[in-house]
Amino acid sequence: MICVHWRLLPIWLTVALLVVGCAPLATPTEMDASSGSTMEEFATGAMLPGVFDVDVGPDGTVYVASELERALIGVDPQSGAVVARHDTVNDTPHAMTMGPDGSLYWSSFFSLNVCRFDDAGEKTCQAMPVDTWGLDFAPDGRLFATADAHVESLYEVDPQLDASPQHVAHLGSLIAHFAFGPDGKVYAPLLLEGTILRVDVDADPVSIETVAEGLTLPWAVAFDSSGQMYVAASADNDHNEILRLDPATGEREVVGRLPAGYHSIIFGADDRLFASHFDEGALYELLPDGELKAITEPGITGPGGLAVLVRPDGGESLFVGGWNTLHELDAATGETRNHWRTTWFPGAVAPPRTVASHGDDLLIAKWADPSGRSSVQPWDPNNAEPLAQAGGFAWAANAIPFQDEIIVVDLFDGVWRVLRCAAADLTACEPIGGDTLKQPVGLAADEANLWATDYAGGTLAQLATDGAYLEEPLNVVSGLDRPEGLAIGPDGRLLVIETGTGRLLSVDPSTQDVETIAEGFEFQTENPTSIGPSGPPPHYVFSDVAVAPSGAIYVSDDGANVIYRIPDPMVP
Numbered sequence: 001m002i003c004v005h006w007r008l009l010p011i012w013l014t015v016a017l018l019v020v021g022c023a024p025l026a027t028p029t030e031m032d033a034s035s036g037s038t039m040e041e042f043a044t045g046a047m048l049p050g051v052f053d054v055d056v057g058p059d060g061t062v063y064v065a066s067e068l069e070r071a072l073i074g075v076d077p078q079s080g081a082v083v084a085r086h087d088t089v090n091d092t093p094h095a096m097t098m099g100p101d102g103s104l105y106w107s108s109f110f111s112l113n114v115c116r117f118d119d120a121g122e123k124t125c126q127a128m129p130v131d132t133w134g135l136d137f138a139p140d141g142r143l144f145a146t147a148d149a150h151v152e153s154l155y156e157v158d159p160q161l162d163a164s165p166q167h168v169a170h171l172g173s174l175i176a177h178f179a180f181g182p183d184g185k186v187y188a189p190l191l192l193e194g195t196i197l198r199v200d201v202d203a204d205p206v207s208i209e210t211v212a213e214g215l216t217l218p219w220a221v222a223f224d225s226s227g228q229m230y231v232a233a234s235a236d237n238d239h240n241e242i243l244r245l246d247p248a249t250g251e252r253e254v255v256g257r258l259p260a261g262y263h264s265i266i267f268g269a270d271d272r273l274f275a276s277h278f279d280e281g282a283l284y285e286l287l288p289d290g291e292l293k294a295i296t297e298p299g300i301t302g303p304g305g306l307a308v309l310v311r312p313d314g315g316e317s318l319f320v321g322g323w324n325t326l327h328e329l330d331a332a333t334g335e336t337r338n339h340w341r342t343t344w345f346p347g348a349v350a351p352p353r354t355v356a357s358h359g360d361d362l363l364i365a366k367w368a369d370p371s372g373r374s375s376v377q378p379w380d381p382n383n384a385e386p387l388a389q390a391g392g393f394a395w396a397a398n399a400i401p402f403q404d405e406i407i408v409v410d411l412f413d414g415v416w417r418v419l420r421c422a423a424a425d426l427t428a429c430e431p432i433g434g435d436t437l438k439q440p441v442g443l444a445a446d447e448a449n450l451w452a453t454d455y456a457g458g459t460l461a462q463l464a465t466d467g468a469y470l471e472e473p474l475n476v477v478s479g480l481d482r483p484e485g486l487a488i489g490p491d492g493r494l495l496v497i498e499t500g501t502g503r504l505l506s507v508d509p510s511t512q513d514v515e516t517i518a519e520g521f522e523f524q525t526e527n528p529t530s531i532g533p534s535g536p537p538p539h540y541v542f543s544d545v546a547v548a549p550s551g552a553i554y555v556s557d558d559g560a561n562v563i564y565r566i567p568d569p570m571v572p
Contacts, residue, residue: 046281390426522559
């Protein structure tokens with residue numbers, strides 16, 4: 001249940017509208033009119049947010065591994081309805097495969113575990129030495145796994161998850177979703193090399209040969225019932241391709257196209273080809289005629305950073321940073337106006353962890369790029385192109401303009417820092433705010449003042465006053481529970497996302513008065529990383545609040561995969 005409270009209203013409404021407490025709601029979108037404001041479910045995200053791998057059960061149910069939902073989800077391929085769900089709790093599933101006995105195996109992207117649900121639903125896990133990106137069973141029932149870009153290796157894993165994993169071979173690049181072919185050999189796509197390897201795990205020594213090359217970011221391979229191999233690879237900024245590829249000759253044929261973004265493929269009964277799509281949070285089927293059918297509705301995955309810009313026609317657009325997408329929504333109706341997908345092709349939008357208004361443009365902080373470095377990217381939404389890009393950050397968690405500079409939050413060598421950077425040269429930066437903030441993350445500024453939230457320290461701090469940076473932060477409010485997003489409200493007070501309590505707070509920075517504006521949100525708070533509370537916010541998704549020039553307030557709720565809107569209470 002989400003409740004909304006407002007402190008400041010027009011005088012003529014004060015007596016009628018000010019209330020204490022919160023009235024029960026029939027739904028999150030039906031607010032008590034006596035509260036003086038309403039909260040509406042403005043935009044609903046994808047049904048299957050953050051789906052990585054896909055496999056098919058013996059009964060035809062299509063299972064997807066949802067990292068953001070922390071669950072293995074079974075979908076009826078006919079109706080698109082969810083028919084099964086196995087919550088992985090603190091493990092964030094990435095790769096997934098069905099065992100010969102019907103057990104579900106998956107790898108946890110952050111905990112380094114490989115886990116299993118047996119037919120009774122019991123969970124067993126084993127620690128891997130590396131992040132596991134791919135899982136598959138050999139025809140004889142042995143289980144194999146591929147490691148991340150840092151180790152680039154193939155391992156054999158005990159299906160009972162008792163004996164230690166055994167290193168099989170070093171393959172030389174990031175391997176995502178591999179598969180065993182009808183010949184009993186591993187076919188492994190090397191994502192960054194653009195090649196497909198064939199690995200004979202039974203040879204002594206293990207033999208490795210290249211069977212295809214010249215591909216663009218091959219994500220996954222799969223085999224149909226006749227033994228033909230299919231490869232999912234990138235094509236351009238807008239599309240991925242499904243290729244039928246002959247490993248004997250290297251000949252390939254495009255048989256279908258998918259939206260650009262991260263995905264995996266698998267064949268089910270009757271050679272139905274299914275594809276999971278991480279960026280759009282959807283399950284697709286590629287039909288025999290090459291047409292693409294959405295089994296579940298695509299949408300925003302992991303709504304995070306928010307910003308509002310006035311369009312050339314005078315209307316307002318809400319920009320939403322998804323996991324690997326940037327969405328432009330009509331700020332009045334929620335209708336999607338544009339969306340851009342993150343790719344590794346020139347001119348693509350950065351993976352937007354946070355977005356901020358920067359004049360008529362956006363300022364995007366992204367956590368990774370093809371070079372492996374984080375960057376801050378000014379983005380022109382009218383022409384859909386980056387204006388510049390500054391790399392060299394370790395983890396740019398947030399960025400906003402302030403006076404004639406750009407303020408950046410960065411994680412470097414395990415230490416969170418707030419940096420002031422030259423607007424014309426984002427590589428020219430120096431730290432501000434001293435060293436008392438444990439994990440600054442949220443940023444907000446007016447013409448002369450700068451504030452930050454401290455996620456781990458539980459504080460709201462002021463970093464600049466009257467245009468001058470402070471040597472040490474001025475503590476405005478303490479005792480907050482994992483605050484993230486920060487904005488200046490229509491009444492001049494600061495709006496703070498408190499993820500630990502699921503609340504939106506209003507803070508008077510001069511009096512330190514704190515009031516609850518809304519509560520009942522489902523912000524993710526459990527950090528799946530081993531870094532602990534001083535590490536990145538959960539799932540690398542930023543829970544944000546933004547205020548439109550017209551006064552409307554928007555809140556991204558990553559747990560519910562929903563964006564909420566609170567109309568301006570100062571407008572009758």
